[in-house]
Amino acid sequence: MRKKQIKKATAKKGMRKLSVKNELTGRNSHTKVKTAKGRKLSSTRWLQRQLNDPYVIEAKKKGYPSRSAFKLKELDDKYGFLKPGKRTVDLGAAPGGWTKVAVERVQPENKKGVVVAVDINEMEPIKDAIIICHDFLDDQAPTLIRNALGGEADIIMSDMAAPSTGHNATDHLRIMGLCEAALTFAYEVLAPNGFFIAKVLQGGTETELLKEMKNYFKFVKHSKPPASRPSSAEMYVIASGYRGRNDKIQEHLESSTITI
Ligand SMILES: C[S@@+](CC[C@H](N)C(=O)[O-])C[C@H]1O[C@@H](n2cnc3c(N)ncnc32)[C@H](O)[C@@H]1O
Numbered sequence: 001m002r003k004k005q006i007k008k009a010t011a012k013k014g015m016r017k018l019s020v021k022n023e024l025t026g027r028n029s030h031t032k033v034k035t036a037k038g039r040k041l042s043s044t045r046w047l048q049r050q051l052n053d054p055y056v057i058e059a060k061k062k063g064y065p066s067r068s069a070f071k072l073k074e075l076d077d078k079y080g081f082l083k084p085g086k087r088t089v090d091l092g093a094a095p096g097g098w099t100k101v102a103v104e105r106v107q108p109e110n111k112k113g114v115v116v117a118v119d120i121n122e123m124e125p126i127k128d129a130i131i132i133c134h135d136f137l138d139d140q141a142p143t144l145i146r147n148a149l150g151g152e153a154d155i156i157m158s159d160m161a162a163p164s165t166g167h168n169a170t171d172h173l174r175i176m177g178l179c180e181a182a183l184t185f186a187y188e189v190l191a192p193n194g195f196f197i198a199k200v201l202q203g204g205t206e207t208e209l210l211k212e213m214k215n216y217f218k219f220v221k222h223s224k225p226p227a228s229r230p231s232s233a234e235m236y237v238i239a240s241g242y243r244g245r246n247d248k249i250q251e252h253l254e255s256s257t258i259t260i
Pocket residue numbers: 065066068069091092093094095096097098099118119120121134135136137159160161162178
């Protein structure tokens with residue numbers, strides 16, 4: 001799979017053309033987008049990218065609500081955590097790409113597994129997933145999720161991201177805050193040997209977080225799946241083999257404060 005998108009903008013009066021190497025098929029294709037009066041150049045570019053993005057096209061074909069579904073598929077193909085019967089929490093789930101992939105792989109219809117999807121925004125129902133529309137940072141959220149899970153979790157995944165402010169340092173802090181909140185929750189509800197995965201942004205405190213997590217998980221690393229745009233600072237922290245709640249983690253939980 002080629003990581004690089006090859007873009008070629010052709011200047012034509014009133015029309016721009018984009019050529020994109022299809023990452024999934026390897027073929028070249030392009031969709032032309034006319035510059036409508038009143039539409040900003042940045043919006044035209046965004047539209048062109050969406051129309052030509054092979055992951056967007058494939059997501060539509062396969063019935064996934066978002067191209068993000070492929071990021072989770074690629075990460076799971078590499079690290080193999082979504083197995084039938086796993087009790088899974090999907091934080092920042094809307095519009096549901098990850099939830100759909102989780103349901104396919106965890107198979108809650110066979111009763112043992114469960115997929116609990118949480119988002120501050122409403123999302124369409126997804127068969128066999130429990131959907132909670134709630135701010136994860138609200139005090140009630142952990143209880144709501146625990147009740148839906150009915151026990152400990154095997155997997156906590158977070159793709160949570162606040163809308164971008166355009167100010168890199170602020171965006172970084174906000175996303176790291178969401179990741180740390182997800183991690184604190186994971187320390188509390190993960191079963192021993194549990195798995196944690198969360199979106200982070202490169203360029204700040206993500207390395208310190210990784211170092212800290214090594215105290216509590218057997219294996220920790222960063223991973224950027226091919227479906228994550230190379231131009232984006234986004235990547236994922238992957239942790240497996242949760243060592244379980246012990247005195248050290250209790251101390252850590254009591255001393256940690258999450259600020260967004
Ligand atoms: C990148 S999108 C997730 C895409 C999703 N994983 C998918 O596959 O379709 C990030 C999501 O995080 C959610 N989010 C951000 N802050 C949140 C919070 N405090 N509580 C719950 N959800 C939150 C946003 O509403 C948004 O839907």
